[in-house]
Amino acid sequence: MRRVRYEASGGPEVLFLEETPAPAPDPAPGELLVRTEAIGVTLPAVRKVREGVGPLAGEVAGPVVAVGEGVTGFEPGDRVTGLCFSHAYAELALLRQEFASPVPEGASAADAVALVRSGAVARGALEAGRVEKGDTVLVTAAASAIGSLALQLARIRGASRVVAAVSGAGKGEFVRGLGADEVVLYGDESWGEPVDVVLDGVGGDVLGPAVRALAPGGRLVAFGSGGGSVDAYELLVRSASVTGFQMAALARREPETYARWIGELWERYDTGALRPRIFAEFPLTEAGRAHGVIEARGNRGKVVLLP
Known part of the structure; x- marks a missing residue:
């Protein structure tokens, strides 16, 4: 699969697209393997590249490919979104169940990554x-x-x-x-x-x-x-x-509250009362440009990667 990586601290120019083996088809307990349709670029991820610390985390949205032991409420084929703390900038990403939520029918993957975590x-x-x-x-x-x-x-x-x-x-x-x-x-x-x-x-x-x-x-x-x-x-x-x-702390400590808030966000999205704004969409090959927009504080709304 294709995945974005970085080799050292620095600006957007240190981001590279690589071919890497796909994650194991059997996710770890409590994890979902997701085929990403959209990836949200976050300021913390941009700062990680600048500081050379940790993997490229971010929001992901797409269909579930496989679920690990103990996962309930999700099965292959379900469309989900959530914050991935490992390698989010990839065609396949692993998502912890506590951070996963369903994407309603008719909602785009880009809107999902713009709405759920940020909302x-x-x-x-x-x-x-x-x-x-x-x-x-x-x-x-x-x-x-x-x-x-x-x-x-x-x-x-x-x-x-x-x-x-x-x-x-x-x-x-x-x-x-x-x-x-x-x-x-x-x-x-x-x-x-x-x-x-x-x-x-x-x-x-x-x-x-x-x-x-x-x-x-x-x-x-x-x-x-x-x-x-x-x-x-x-x-x-x-x-x-x-x-x-x-x-993240609230989602782990109070999963019921987190789920209720997500439900409220989708309800307001459905009625048109709440609208996420997508500023720009980039392919994975242009992840560096996406980070550059965030670093320059040039965005008005969400910056999204589309694998």
């Missing part, structure tokens, strides 16, 4: 921030796959004002089309009137202005992989709080 992270971040009807919400990385769904879900949840924080003014029209009332840039001196909740998927230098954007008693939810630190004094003077959220 679940956005849904979880809103839950961690205890967003209620009437709250004001600011979303960083608002034009990303997760951010674009968080904007829509915040509006569905009843937020009275939604602010999108983005890296460039060229993304303004896109995020406004997703429900943002206001658009701010990371470098702006002020992010406008304070908000009740900030959902931060960037980290690093963005954390400072993100905390300062909070109203008294505000909540910041950090769900990205960018790291960074928060000034405790800034929290003190606002009586504000910071919460971390990781989707």
Whole structure:
């Protein structure tokens, strides 16, 4: 089968397409072997290449080829999607059962990889921030796959004002089309009137202005992989709080909650209330170009590989 690999840390130019033996036809206990129809490119995967750490993980979607011992609820031929933590950039990928969910009939594989993980992270971040009807919400990385769904879900949840924080003014029209009332840039001196909740998927230098954007008693939810630190004094003077959220941890700890959230996402997709945005689709041979788009922060929605 064909698979993308990288040899050392560096930019997109270190990605190579190789022919490699297919995984064993008998997956390990608890695993599904999936023939990938679409692969979602994530910022953590791009960072792994930059740092030279770990395999190329990502969302995958496609039909099940085989199931391992102990797998229930799935059988060969079922279309599934989920986050693959091993080699996702391949024609065949292994998916743990706890991260697998069915793809409804009529939904494309590209929409599946754009909706499920990103939507679940956005849904979880809103839950961690205890967003209620009437709250004001600011979303960083608002034009990303997760951010674009968080904007829509915040509006569905009843937020009275939604602010999108983005890296460039060229993304303004896109995020406004997703429900943002206001658009701010990371470098702006002020992010406008304070908000009740900030959902931060960037980290690093963005954390400072993100905390300062909070109203008294505000909540910041950090769900990205960018790291960074928060000034405790800034929290003190606002009586504000910071919460971390990781989707993988919740999926392992509360599989029923994870499944319920995925079901809600598909229900809203079916009614047209929630729409994942696909920014670009690339073949496996152009995985380097796909990573380049993410590194340049040029995407407005999801970047997808199509084997």
